[in-house]
Amino acid sequence: MITLPYRPYPIPQSNKLELTKSELLRPVIELTLKDKKNAEIRYLALVDSGADYCLFHGFLGEQIGLNVKKGKALNFYGTSGRSQIAYFHEITFTIQGKEITTTVGFSYGIESLSVGLLGQNGFFDKFTIRFDLKNKLIELN
Amino acid sequence: MWYYARMKKPSFADMFKKFTDVWIAYDSNTNKVFGIGKSLQAAINRARKNGLEAPTVTKAPKKHLPWIV
Numbered sequence: 001m002i003t004l005p006y007r008p009y010p011i012p013q014s015n016k017l018e019l020t021k022s023e024l025l026r027p028v029i030e031l032t033l034k035d036k037k038n039a040e041i042r043y044l045a046l047v048d049s050g051a052d053y054c055l056f057h058g059f060l061g062e063q064i065g066l067n068v069k070k071g072k073a074l075n076f077y078g079t080s081g082r083s084q085i086a087y088f089h090e091i092t093f094t095i096q097g098k099e100i101t102t103t104v105g106f107s108y109g110i111e112s113l114s115v116g117l118l119g120q121n122g123f124f125d126k127f128t129i130r131f132d133l134k135n136k137l138i139e140l141n
Numbered sequence: 142m143w144y145y146a147r148m149k150k151p152s153f154a155d156m157f158k159k160f161t162d163v164w165i166a167y168d169s170n171t172n173k174v175f176g177i178g179k180s181l182q183a184a185i186n187r188a189r190k191n192g193l194e195a196p197t198v199t200k201a202p203k204k205h206l207p208w209i210v
Contacts, residue, residue: 010154023154030169030197040195041185042169057200059164059181111162114200 002096002140004029006133007044027131027138028115031093036065043093044115047129047138051119052076054104055086060116061106064091068106076105084109095140102126157201166196 006025027047035041043060053074061068071087078084086105093100102122110117118124130139153172156165166176166188175196176187188196 008154010158032195035185039189042195042197044197044199057181060198063181063185111200114157 002098004096004138004140006136006138025133025136029095029118029138031095031116033060033064033091033093035063045118046115047123047131048117048119049124049129051117052121053086053088053119054102054117054122055110055119056104056106056116057110057113058087058106058108061087061089066091066106068108071106074105076107078110082109100126153199160201163201164198165201166193166198168193169197 007028008023009026009028010023011021028044029047031043031045033041033043041060041063043056045054045056053076058068061071066089068087068089071089074086074088075083076086084107086107086109088103088105090101090103104116104122128141130141132139151159151174153165153167153174156167156174156177160177163177163179164181164184165174166178166184167174175191175193176184176189178184178187181198184198185196
């Protein structure tokens with residue numbers, strides 16, 4: 001079992017909903033990938049049950065040595081409502097030392113997101129996932 | 142680096158609040174930022190130049206919250 005913490009994110013002052021908190025917790029976890037020179041890069045991704053697929057930033061794909069646009073293309077509609085393209089590749093990353101090989105879409109259309117997304121296909125189909133916000137923990141089995 | 146010198150050991154949260162639409166490369170153990178850049182490559186290169194071999198990268202979003210619903 002892998003146990004990971006929820007991550008705190010600062011709340012901007014413009015958010016009038018949260019008057020008492022200075023940060024919100026999100027199920028964002030850290031992955032480790034190897035770049036073109038075999039050096040480590042760590043990348044943050046949201047464990048997102050509402051995402052159909054895993055989606056990472058296109059520029060990260062380039063950084064780890066992929067020819068991003070050579071991947072299998074899929075049109076998808078994100079939160080913006082606009083059609084975007086993701087290019088799917090099989091990659092390997094580690095979470096707390098556990099190696100995971102899965103298919104991830106790389107998109108240049110998610111630049112407004114701060115982190116990648118770990119969705120149903122490619123992540124939730126590999127683990128039983130327990131969200132324990134009360135104790136600020138995410139468990140992957 | 143200008144931002145590093147000016148902000149004196151900024152944290153991830155500081156950078157996240159101050160900047161939008163840039164890549165941040167930071168040390169996830171200490172939450173100290175070692176590089177920012179308009180491109181991911183630039184942020185990583187700056188972090189490595191500043192001595193952080195395995196940076197954690199994230200993008201400071203244009204829209205903070207709710208950034209995905």
